[in-house]
Structure formats: C-alpha cells, structure tokens
Amino acid sequence: MAVTPTGKFLKDIQFGLHGVFKCLNCSQETPQAMTFQCPSCSGAIELSYPNISNAEFTGTGMNRYKDLLPLGNYIYPDAHSTLQKLVDLPGVFAKNDGDLPTGNTKFRQASIAAPAFWAGGINEIVVASTGNSSNSYCYEAQLHPGHLWVHVFVPKTHQGRIRFLNPYVDLHVTDSDFMETGNTAKAYAKRHNLSTDGGFYNPYRREGLKTAYLEAIEQFVAQNGSSPDYFIQAISSGMGVIAAHSAFRQALQLGWIDRIPAMIVVQQETCAPMVKADRDNRPAISENDIERNPEGLAAAILRGNPTVSYPYVRKVVKTTGGRFVSVSADELRASKATLADQKIRACFAAAATHSAAYQLREELKGKSGVIMITGSKD
Ligand SMILES: [Zn+2]
Known part of the structure; x- marks a missing residue:
C-alpha cells in the first residue's frame, strides 16, 4: 500500500x-x-x-x-515490566520485557525515537529490520494515526515477523539477505529524500532501551537491598548494551547502586561474530567473523555483521568486567522450557540469557544479577 x-x-x-x-x-x-x-x-x-x-x-x-x-513537553508511556526471581538458578532475576505492549523491549525504543523524530520535524522514516524494531515503529504509527509514516524494509525470509501493519506502514519485501536489505533501504531513503531511523547510531533508540535497565535496577535494589553484580543481555547489534552502560553510570551517580554491574553478552553459536572476534582478542570484526546468511533459532539476534557496533560493545564488556558467551540450540530449547515452567514466555533470543546464566553458574555462584528477557514472541 x-x-x-x-x-x-x-x-x-x-x-x-x-x-x-x-x-x-x-x-x-x-x-x-x-x-x-x-x-x-x-x-x-x-x-x-x-x-x-x-x-x-x-x-x-x-x-x-x-x-x-x-x-x-511529552508524556512517555507508563508501560513497565516485572522483575521475577528465578527458582532454578539462585540469585538470578528475570526482567520480563516480553510483557510490554509489543511483546518486546523494542517497544521502549520507538517510544522515545518516534517523538524525537517529531521534535526534529520528521514524520516519515525508513527502517530496515528483521522484526522487533520495525514492529515497534509500526505500533507507534498505529498509536498516533497520521503522525508517523513508516517504510519497513524486510527480507522475504523474515516477512512473517512484521506485525502491527496499518495504513501508515508501507512494507517493502526484498529477495535479498538482511545486509543487502539494509543497503536497499538506505538507497530508497536517499532517492526519496527521507530519513532513515539511524539504526545503532540513533541515540534516542538507546535512550528508550535505557529505561529497561533503570527500571530493573530500581526493582532489584527494592527486592534485594543490594546492587546487582551483573546483567546478561542477548545481542545482535548490541545497542542495548550501550544503553545499559548509560543506565549503570546514571544509577551510580544517583546513588541507587554502589558499583557498575558486569555486562555479560550472549549470542547463539550459529551467529556469533562478536564472540568469535573476542575469542581471538580482536578489537574489530573481520571478514571471517561476518555471517552473510545467518541462521539459528533466536531470530531476533540474527545479525551477521555487527562491524559498526562491536568496538563500543567490547569497550562496555571489558570495562565492566563482563564477558562474551555463546550458546547452542539445545541450550536455547532447554532454557525456553525452563522459563516457561516459571510462567515466563521468552523468545529464543531472550532464552539465550538464561542459557548463559546456566553455563556460568559456577562462576556466578554467590553473586546475584539480572537476565534481560527482551521478548516473548519468536
Ligand atoms: Zn567524537
């Protein structure tokens, strides 16, 4: 349309x-x-x-x-999510952003990015995504009819993940992979003199994601009376990790916590370019790390080329004393089922954080922290 x-x-x-x-x-x-x-x-x-x-x-x-x-001059949504103590892993708490209106933490992202575009006089944007980011903009367009027009570029293989279609969304389905689809979207924006949503570089998107961490920190301190030792997040570009680091430093400045938590990041084995680069202690992604046609259960984190964001993610992981972890398909299936037993509906990407916590359970013994359940729908 x-x-x-x-x-x-x-x-x-x-x-x-x-x-x-x-x-x-x-x-x-x-x-x-x-x-x-x-x-x-x-x-x-x-x-x-x-x-x-x-x-x-x-x-x-x-x-x-x-x-x-x-x-x-803007009232942000009052949507929020719970922080739930897990019964199978001592000291681990799940931040359940799957409960948000779009079923995904990216709801927070568009809730700030869309009004930022309006403040900047922009009401039509081009976005390329494999699902959750686009969905959050589509949802905003639906929520504020006539104020936001969204051109969504998506590979045919991921078309089924796009939801909240409405008259203000123009869906462009491509025959190419995600990297090429991104290039097509950029070229379209240039040709039509439109703004792209800015991807990883858009700081307003990260400001939205930051609220998940501020909220989790406040809830963790209220429930435990102490600061969290670590956070575990599944990553594709790793945008959430940069947002987390802003939240940690701001919470420290405010005196909510007494130290910066370790940032542990997780990818699935079939698409783990950052884990590979870190394993060889390389400060940048190399050609061999890139997955051109990434596959895996955790669809939300199937990003094969994180060249732009990796140096920023690495800096946060290293300076906070965190680490990079990869998990297998079997681990993802087991974690998804274990979380479901505790009434937490996690997509495979979100379940990866539980797999990482389980993998590191000896190392994390005696410590206490948060796994980010970023979404409920695969
Ligand atoms: Zn500079």
Whole structure:
C-alpha cells in the first residue's frame, strides 16, 4: 500500500532542556539534533544529563524516568515490566520485557525515537529490520494515526515477523539477505529524500532501551537491598548494551547502586561474530567473523555483521568486567522450557540469557544479577 504524508506531526515536543549529546569516542558535547554521529570524529553519541542530581522520579513506567530522557513537553508511556526471581538458578532475576505492549523491549525504543523524530520535524522514516524494531515503529504509527509514516524494509525470509501493519506502514519485501536489505533501504531513503531511523547510531533508540535497565535496577535494589553484580543481555547489534552502560553510570551517580554491574553478552553459536572476534582478542570484526546468511533459532539476534557496533560493545564488556558467551540450540530449547515452567514466555533470543546464566553458574555462584528477557514472541 502507498502512504501519503500530509506534513502533520506533533509540533509541541521539544528536545529536552537538560540533555546534551556527548560523543562516546572523544567526549565532545553538542546540542541535541537529528544528526547522530559526532561532528568531530564520527563516533556514536549518547545523551548526557549534566543536572542529573536534580532529577525527580515519580509514578511508574517509562515516564518515571522523564528527567533522564531527552524530550520536553511529552508524556512517555507508563508501560513497565516485572522483575521475577528465578527458582532454578539462585540469585538470578528475570526482567520480563516480553510483557510490554509489543511483546518486546523494542517497544521502549520507538517510544522515545518516534517523538524525537517529531521534535526534529520528521514524520516519515525508513527502517530496515528483521522484526522487533520495525514492529515497534509500526505500533507507534498505529498509536498516533497520521503522525508517523513508516517504510519497513524486510527480507522475504523474515516477512512473517512484521506485525502491527496499518495504513501508515508501507512494507517493502526484498529477495535479498538482511545486509543487502539494509543497503536497499538506505538507497530508497536517499532517492526519496527521507530519513532513515539511524539504526545503532540513533541515540534516542538507546535512550528508550535505557529505561529497561533503570527500571530493573530500581526493582532489584527494592527486592534485594543490594546492587546487582551483573546483567546478561542477548545481542545482535548490541545497542542495548550501550544503553545499559548509560543506565549503570546514571544509577551510580544517583546513588541507587554502589558499583557498575558486569555486562555479560550472549549470542547463539550459529551467529556469533562478536564472540568469535573476542575469542581471538580482536578489537574489530573481520571478514571471517561476518555471517552473510545467518541462521539459528533466536531470530531476533540474527545479525551477521555487527562491524559498526562491536568496538563500543567490547569497550562496555571489558570495562565492566563482563564477558562474551555463546550458546547452542539445545541450550536455547532447554532454557525456553525452563522459563516457561516459571510462567515466563521468552523468545529464543531472550532464552539465550538464561542459557548463559546456566553455563556460568559456577562462576556466578554467590553473586546475584539480572537476565534481560527482551521478548516473548519468536
Ligand atoms: Zn567524537
């Protein structure tokens, strides 16, 4: 179906008065904008909040963290998720983002990225994704009819994963793999003078994901009276890991925790380019690490080429004392069933975090931490 933009969008949203862009490479600070890479070094950018000590936290859901989020004149969703103690692994708590409205943590991402586009005067975007990211934008388009037009590019093999189709979504199905589909989407955006959603570089997406960690930290401390020792996250680009590190440092500054948790990241054996690069202690992804046609049960993390994000992910994993882990299909099946027994519906990607916790159970003995259940639907 074709979409016809009318130029109408939510006009009153502003870039926040207290959040500024800060380069993750060279630390240069610049005002918030819709350009997503550092003007000096092209590095990735995060949001920095110089007045964090004045931040107030009231209510529930994402809006509770509004003083640590980048937009003014906007009410964020009050959707939130539970933190559940597991019975099969001592000291492990599951952050269940599968309960969010889209069934996935990416709900949080579009909940900030969409209004950021509106604040920047943009109401039509191009996105390439194997599922959950696109779904979160489609959901936003459905929630705010007429304010967001989304062109979704998806490989034919993943078409079945796209949900929340509505009159404001234009679906472009390709015959190519995910990497090529991404290139097709970029070319389409350029040809039609449209914005892409920015992928890994879009800091607003990461600000959304950050709320999962802030929420989990508050819940963990309330339930345990102590700081979490580690977090485990399944990764494709690893965007959530960068978001987590922002959340950790902000929680430390606020005095919610007394140390930075270790960031443990997990991929499935059939698509583990970051694990391979780390195993050989390489600071960058090489040609041999890349999976051009990745396969595996955990569809949400089938990203074969994380060249752009890997150096940032590696830095977080190393500086927090975390590690890279890979898990097998059998481990994923077992974890999914074990979580289901505890009434936690996890997609295979989310189940990978449980597999990692189980694999590391001797090493993590006596420690306590959180596994991120990022989604409920495969
Ligand atoms: Zn820079």
